[in-house]
Amino acid sequence: xxxxxxxxxxxxxxxxxxxxxxxxxxxxxxxxxxxxxxxxxxxxxxxxxxxxxxxxxxxxxxxxxxxxxxxxxxxxxxxxxxxxxxxxxxxxxxxxxxxxxxxxxxxxxxxxxxxxxxxxxxxxxxxxxxxxxxxxxxxxxxxxxxxxxxxxxxxxxxxxxxxxxxxxxxxxxxxxxxxxxxxxxxxxxxxxxxxxxxxxxxxxxxxxxxxxxxxxxxxxxxxxxxxxxxxxxxxxxxxxxx
Amino acid sequence: xxxxxxxxxxxxxxxxxxxxxxxxxxxxxxxxxxxxxxxxxxxxxxxxxxxxxxxxxxxxxxxxxxxxxxxxxxxxxxxxxxxxxxxxxxxxxxxxxxxxxxxxxxxxxxxxxxxxxxxxxxxxxxxxxxxxxxxxxxxxxxxxxxxxxxxxxxxxxxxxxxxxxxxxxxxxxxxxxxxxxxxxxxxxxxxxxxxxxxxxxxxxxxxxxxxxxxxxxxxxxxxxxxxxxxxxxxxxxxxxxxxxxxxxxxxxxxxxxxxxxxxxxxxxxxxxxxxxxxxxxxxxxxxxxxxxxxxxxxxxxxxxxxxxxxxxxxxxxxxxxxxxxxxxxxxxxxxxxxxxxxxxxxxxxxxxxxxxxxxxxxxxxxxxxxxxxxxxxxxxxxxxxxx
Numbered sequence: 001x002x003x004x005x006x007x008x009x010x011x012x013x014x015x016x017x018x019x020x021x022x023x024x025x026x027x028x029x030x031x032x033x034x035x036x037x038x039x040x041x042x043x044x045x046x047x048x049x050x051x052x053x054x055x056x057x058x059x060x061x062x063x064x065x066x067x068x069x070x071x072x073x074x075x076x077x078x079x080x081x082x083x084x085x086x087x088x089x090x091x092x093x094x095x096x097x098x099x100x101x102x103x104x105x106x107x108x109x110x111x112x113x114x115x116x117x118x119x120x121x122x123x124x125x126x127x128x129x130x131x132x133x134x135x136x137x138x139x140x141x142x143x144x145x146x147x148x149x150x151x152x153x154x155x156x157x158x159x160x161x162x163x164x165x166x167x168x169x170x171x172x173x174x175x176x177x178x179x180x181x182x183x184x185x186x187x188x189x190x191x192x193x194x195x196x197x198x199x200x201x202x203x204x205x206x207x208x209x210x211x212x213x214x215x216x217x218x219x220x221x222x223x224x225x226x227x228x229x230x231x232x233x234x235x236x237x238x239x240x241x242x
Numbered sequence: 243x244x245x246x247x248x249x250x251x252x253x254x255x256x257x258x259x260x261x262x263x264x265x266x267x268x269x270x271x272x273x274x275x276x277x278x279x280x281x282x283x284x285x286x287x288x289x290x291x292x293x294x295x296x297x298x299x300x301x302x303x304x305x306x307x308x309x310x311x312x313x314x315x316x317x318x319x320x321x322x323x324x325x326x327x328x329x330x331x332x333x334x335x336x337x338x339x340x341x342x343x344x345x346x347x348x349x350x351x352x353x354x355x356x357x358x359x360x361x362x363x364x365x366x367x368x369x370x371x372x373x374x375x376x377x378x379x380x381x382x383x384x385x386x387x388x389x390x391x392x393x394x395x396x397x398x399x400x401x402x403x404x405x406x407x408x409x410x411x412x413x414x415x416x417x418x419x420x421x422x423x424x425x426x427x428x429x430x431x432x433x434x435x436x437x438x439x440x441x442x443x444x445x446x447x448x449x450x451x452x453x454x455x456x457x458x459x460x461x462x463x464x465x466x467x468x469x470x471x472x473x474x475x476x477x478x479x480x481x482x483x484x485x486x487x488x489x490x491x492x493x494x495x496x497x498x499x500x501x502x503x504x505x506x507x508x509x510x511x512x513x514x515x516x517x518x519x520x521x522x523x524x525x526x527x528x529x530x531x532x533x534x535x536x537x538x539x540x541x542x543x544x545x546x547x548x549x550x551x552x553x554x555x556x557x558x559x560x561x562x563x564x565x566x567x568x569x570x571x572x573x574x575x576x577x578x579x580x581x582x583x584x585x586x587x588x589x590x591x592x593x594x595x596x597x598x599x600x601x602x603x604x605x606x607x608x609x610x611x612x613x614x615x616x617x618x619x620x621x622x623x624x625x626x627x628x629x
Contacts, residue, residue: 084453
């Protein structure tokens with residue numbers, strides 16, 4: 001379970017977050033929806049311990065990220081904004097390295113790697129160095145790296161950004177699978193139909209504030225619009241005027 | 243401990259697979275001894291060349307006794323009749339001796355007799371020849387003076403005055419060590435060159451390829467991340483440095499240094515002492531490189547900062563060469579300076595105090611750890627991720 005409350009964050013002269021609060025429950029997929037620059041990545045970076053909030057807190061399974069960073073990070077699997085890989089390491093070596101950073105024993109690590117390679121269809125690329133991987137192949141390695149330690153909470157920052165149809169479908173399948181396993185999945189996106197199809201809960205963020213939160217139907221209702229995309233636009237514009 | 247091993251192993255694998263950067267880093271250890279060999283061979287050749295000075299003389303027939311004196315001292319005198327200034331400008335001759343036609347008359351009248359030495363004072367390569375000939379003319383003159391005094395019944399000892407007496411107390415090894423003072427420069431430079439590729443790649447490179455963020459979201463203390471990178475870079479740096487040391491020593495042993503009047507001997511027991519003395523240098527070099535790599539805005543930025551760092555080991559070497567200070571114990575506390583001194587002393591077969599090993603080791607390692615702590619703090623700052 002992931003909770004953030006009253007997050008405020010400023011960079012130099014820009015106020016990125018003006019008090020963001022939301023939560024994501026276990027066995028549910030929560031979508032963080034918002035236009036570019038709304039504060040999605042900043043919120044997530046605070047959540048996984050990369051940035052410190054000016055005020056407010058972020059908790060993972062009740063552990064405050066600022067106070068108990070290492071314990072909180074251990075319970076979290078992250079697909080961050082940066083998709084950088086080590087070009088000279090193979091896909092399997094990536095999993096091994098990040099698994100070891102989480103303190104996983106070698107035999108568990110091997111089992112889990114094989115499982116993820118099957119799950120993500122990586123059989124042909126598992127033992128190749130990642131140099132020259134396609135966007136989709138890179139994304140698979142990033143996902144495997146995020147899931148290697150079987151975390152209870154998953155945060156995905158724009159997981160389908162720049163992917164082809166096949167890989168996008170694969171990622172969506174994976175998100176559904178993770179929900180069925182009872183995990184807490186939080187992902188950010190600016191693609192409306194993706195969010196409406198996948199999510200149990202939606203959090204709409206605009207101008208550094210949460211403008212709506214709830215099940216998709218409730219959000220449509222609060223904006224007075226049939227279509228989720230229209231609802232999103234109206235809510236975002238309402239926030240911009242404030 | 244497991245965590246640190248995982249970090250170290252990953253950096254090592256990554257670093258060793260980076261063939262291109264590895265080759266360019268390890269070019270240095272093999273280049274340095276080659277350079278020494280070339281330089282020293284040239285020096286030996288110049289110094290041992292049997293000096294048959296050829297001296298073109300104008301009007302040699304006017305001063306047969308002087309010419310005889312020159313011949314007796316191994317100068318090959320040849321008659322010369324061209325324009326001396328032009329010939330020197332053309333570099334066809336180094337020096338021309340011109341004896342005036344009134345030489346005999348002037349000598350007979352006991353007047354001051356001048357012989358012309360025409361040369362180009364801006365040429366370094368003829369300086370030795372000029373001073374040799376000048377010295378021979380002076381010695382001829384003083385012999386002549388003595389004879390003149392004797393013929394008048396005066397002892398030549400009356401005009402002897404003061405003369406310097408040469409007493410060089412440096413042992414042959416010490417004189418050699420002075421010549422060898424660039425070995426510490428090369429060896430310490432190798433420490434700064436060989437780990438450089440990995441140090442940049444794992445800091446500025448890590449950020450530029452956007453793999454720093456995925457790394458930092460793992461439950462790993464920042465200091466451990468730095469330690470993993472630091473130890474991996476230091477390993478490469480230390481290997482390169484020891485290779486440079488061994489190859490430089492081997493080169494020195496292979497050279498016929500005794501022909502220069504130096505003796506360079508190396509007991510087997512000295513090598514471990516040398517290695518022990520310089521071992522903390524890679525730790526210092528790599529900690530500085532990591533810090534600069536994290537501090538730099540981009541990969542290119544990091545390369546230029548860290549490139550400047552390579553000059554660092556040259557500084558104490560140069561200072562010691564041109565400003566020879568008496569060694570005192572505090573100097574061993576200064577990283578790089580302490581190690582430069584110890585290499586010089588060990589190569590010169592001078593005793594090195596135990597305190598020197600301890601002080602230089604402790605202070606250099608402590609400085610490196612301090613720099614690592616700063617680097618870990620830097621890694622905790624948001625600036626590092628934001629770029």
